[in-house]
Amino acid sequence: MNQTKIEITALAKSFGANTVLKTVDLKVLAGEVVVILGPSGSGKTTLLRSLNFLEQPDSGVLEICGHRVDVQAGKKLSRADKQQITQLRQKTAMVFQSFNLFPHLTALENVIEGLISVKKAPRAEAIVKGMALLEQVGLSAKADSYPARLSGGQKQRVAIARGLSMDPEVIFFDEPTSALDPELRDEVLIVMRNLADAGMTMLVVTHEIRFAQEAADRVIFMEGGLVVDDSPTEKFFGEESSERIKQFLSRH
Amino acid sequence: MLELFLRSLPLLQTAVLVTLGLGLGSFILGSGLGLCVALMRNSDVRVLRIIAFMYVSVFRGTPLLVQILLIYFGLPYYGIVFSPITSALLALTLFAAAYLSENFRAGINAVDPGQWEASLAMGMSYWTCLKRIILPQAFRISLPPVGSRLIGLIKDTSLASTVTVVEMTRVAEQVGAATFRYMEMFLMIGLIYWLINQILTLIQTYLEGRMMRRYR
Numbered sequence: 001m002n003q004t005k006i007e008i009t010a011l012a013k014s015f016g017a018n019t020v021l022k023t024v025d026l027k028v029l030a031g032e033v034v035v036i037l038g039p040s041g042s043g044k045t046t047l048l049r050s051l052n053f054l055e056q057p058d059s060g061v062l063e064i065c066g067h068r069v070d071v072q073a074g075k076k077l078s079r080a081d082k083q084q085i086t087q088l089r090q091k092t093a094m095v096f097q098s099f100n101l102f103p104h105l106t107a108l109e110n111v112i113e114g115l116i117s118v119k120k121a122p123r124a125e126a127i128v129k130g131m132a133l134l135e136q137v138g139l140s141a142k143a144d145s146y147p148a149r150l151s152g153g154q155k156q157r158v159a160i161a162r163g164l165s166m167d168p169e170v171i172f173f174d175e176p177t178s179a180l181d182p183e184l185r186d187e188v189l190i191v192m193r194n195l196a197d198a199g200m201t202m203l204v205v206t207h208e209i210r211f212a213q214e215a216a217d218r219v220i221f222m223e224g225g226l227v228v229d230d231s232p233t234e235k236f237f238g239e240e241s242s243e244r245i246k247q248f249l250s251r252h
Numbered sequence: 253m254l255e256l257f258l259r260s261l262p263l264l265q266t267a268v269l270v271t272l273g274l275g276l277g278s279f280i281l282g283s284g285l286g287l288c289v290a291l292m293r294n295s296d297v298r299v300l301r302i303i304a305f306m307y308v309s310v311f312r313g314t315p316l317l318v319q320i321l322l323i324y325f326g327l328p329y330y331g332i333v334f335s336p337i338t339s340a341l342l343a344l345t346l347f348a349a350a351y352l353s354e355n356f357r358a359g360i361n362a363v364d365p366g367q368w369e370a371s372l373a374m375g376m377s378y379w380t381c382l383k384r385i386i387l388p389q390a391f392r393i394s395l396p397p398v399g400s401r402l403i404g405l406i407k408d409t410s411l412a413s414t415v416t417v418v419e420m421t422r423v424a425e426q427v428g429a430a431t432f433r434y435m436e437m438f439l440m441i442g443l444i445y446w447l448i449n450q451i452l453t454l455i456q457t458y459l460e461g462r463m464m465r466r467y468r
Contacts, residue, residue, distance in 0.1 A: 054369050090375030100370035103467055104388045114374040117384050146466040159370075166374055 003030040004063075005170050005201050006051065011060030012073075013046055020046045022225040024060075028170070028203060033196045035212040035233075036205045038222035039248065044205040047222070048172050051203070052092055053085045065091040065169045090118060093163030097175040099155040101147040107158045108134060108143040114166045126165075133161040137191050153184030157191055164195075171195070173204040209252045213237055221245055253436050260427045260437070267423040268444060270337070274419060275406040277341055282348030282405075283398075289353035290360060291382075304353070311350035317411050319343040324415040340412035344405060351401050359394030360386060392463045399456035403449045410445075420444060 006028040013021040021043045028034050036044045049055040051064060059073040067088040069081050077085070101110050108130050115126040134140045137157040147155055156176055163171055173192065177185040189211050196202055196215040206212070212219050212233065219236040221229035229236065229245060236245070257264075292304035311319070324339035334342060363386050371381035391398075413422035424441045428434035 052373050054373060086375050086377070089373055092373075094370075094373040096366060096370065098366055100364070100366035102367065102370070102385055104392070113384065114376070117380050118375050148467050163374075 004028070005030050005032075005065055006203070007063045008051070009061040011047070011050060011062065012058045013043075013050055013055060014058055020225055021050070021057075024225075024227055026220070026227065026230075028201065030169075030201055031199045032217045033200075033202045033204070033215050034218045034220060035216040036203065036220045036222060037207075037209070037212060037248070042222040043225045044222050045174055048094075048174050048203065048205050051172060052089050052094060054094075064088045067091070090166060091168060092170045092172060093166055093168035094172045094174065095156070095159050095163055095176045097178050099147075099152070099159045099179070101150075101155055101159055101162070103147050106144050106146055107139060107150065107154075110147070110158055111161045111165050114162065119166070130161075130165060133164050134158070136164070137161045138187075151184060152180045153187040156180065156188045160188075160191055160195075170201045170203065173202065173206065175205055175207065177206065177208055207252065209249060221248070253440070256427075256431070256433055256436055257440060260423065260440075263418075263423045263427065264420070264441075264444070267418060267420045268448075270417065270419040271406065271409050271445075272448070274337070274340055274344060274409040274412055274417070275402070278344035278348050278409075279402050279405050281341075281345040282352050283356075285345065285349035286352030287356050289349060290356040293353065293357050294360060308350045308353060311346050312354075316343065316347045316408055317414065319347055320411055320415055336412070336415045336417045339415055340409070340417050344408060344412075347408070348401065348405055351404075352398060355394045355397040355401060356390065358397070359390035359392075362393045363389045392467075395456065395460055395463065399452065403452055406448055406452070407445060 004027060006026060008024060008026045011021055011024040011026075012019075024043070024047055026047075036047065038044050046055055050057045050060075051062065053069075056077075057071045059071050061068070061070050063069075065088055067084040069077070069084050069088075071077070071081075101107075102113065105113060108127065111133055112121075112123075112126040112130040115121040115129065116123060121129075131140060131143060134143055137160055139154060139157055139161070142150060142154060142158075147158070150158065160171075160176075176192070177188050180188065185208070189208065192202070192204070192211065193215050204211070204216070216233045219229075219231060219233050220227055221236070223244070229242065231241075235241070237249070241249075289304045289307055292300040293308075295301055295304075320340060320343040323334060323343050324336065327334065367385055367389065368381060371385045376385075409419055410421035412419050413425065416422070418426075420441045424434075424437040428437040431437075
């Protein structure tokens with residue numbers, strides 16, 4: 001089971017003169033739940049978005065779910081690289097802070113869109129699977145509702161079901177509860193907890209310290225475009241943590 | 253006025269069909285071409301962007317009448333001869349595409365970038381994402397200006413009368429010349445243009461309501 005799902009070496013990314021990721025190494029094993037914490041502007045979200053190339057890294061070697069892309073500074077991606085990217089995207093799912101549900105499609109249609117248009121599954125089959133996933137996130141009653149009629153928490157749960165529909169090997173969560181009212185956060189966190197308990201490999205950027213404490217195997221602390229700490233959860237929240245981390249945690 | 257209307261009815265019937273054919277035909281063809289131009293304007297490829305920019309610049313920046321006259325009277329000098337109807341349809345299509353491309357581009361660019369991200373993150377290709385996710389939303393946003401464009405086109409077909417196409421305006425001129433009842437004839441066809449466009453407006457309003465429903 002100790003299969004490596006993600007291995008990144010010397011990942012770097014700048015936006016103009018602003019260096020967001022200096023040089024980041026990261027390794028995630030199958031079944032691990034890794035939470036990334038850090039102050040705003042530390043590069044957490046950029047790191048996550050670089051993994052599925054929503055942001056194009058400047059340089060670094062990324063190996064994700066068996067697909068390797070070697071990004072070299074100043075060189076364009078080859079056709080083969082782009083194929084690797086498409087394939088690694090199909091093996092990973094992403095849950096966004098702003099949900100990004102498709103507003104012209106119902107909840108069920110959102111969930112089965114990838115099955116139909118990417119995996120080319122027959123519609124009837126996709127619907128069966130889509131309903132099961134909506135059931136799993138507690139929203140089968142909302143299958144025919146359009147996103148405009150769903151609460152934030154419901155939207156995010158549909159988005160998670162949409163991600164799960166592709167049978168991902170890893171799920172990236174980009175601040176999945178930051179746009180939600182406090183009362184709505186728990187329903188999303190519970191779904192995430194269940195996934196973690198079921199052995200899903202998850203990489204979670206969040207400000208939910210409690211979620212990290214309860215669900216993470218490892219916590220990564222980022223600051224200034226660098227991974228400054230990468231520890232097992234207990235150690236991270238324990239006494240021997242650095243002053244900087246204690247200070248950060250005390251503010252949350 | 254009624255007996256004049258009844259007398260010119262056989263001519264008007266064909267003329268209305270020609271007007272509708274020119275207007276709707278150039279709208280449909282122009283939408284296809286306009287969508288291509290819009291996508292080229294948004295392309296990563298510089299050359300395509302430049303071509304699209306120049307296309308819009310030329311066909312939106314010159315009068316439709318000049319374009320019609322160029323195609324009908326100008327091109328034959330180079331051995332390219334189109335019938336009056338084809339000339340008018342071609343000019344209207346090229347002209348419509350320039351405007352429609354801007355309407356479509358505005359619609360496409362107004363779709364939240366997060367929609368692209370969510371689609372690409374699940375491994376969808378550019379074209380699949382465009383077809384299934386982006387364009388359905390872009391068309392809804394583009395609908396009011398595109399509807400206006402169609403109404404504009406219906407009226408612009410009157411310029412085809414200058415190259416002897418027997419559409420409504422030309423019929424009014426001919427009957428007017430034969431009967432010296434210009435006032436009544438032009439009022440009559442003015443009313444018909446208005447009626448056609450009123451029906452189009454109702455269809456647009458209906459479509460807007462239908463497409464809005466899921467967003468509320």
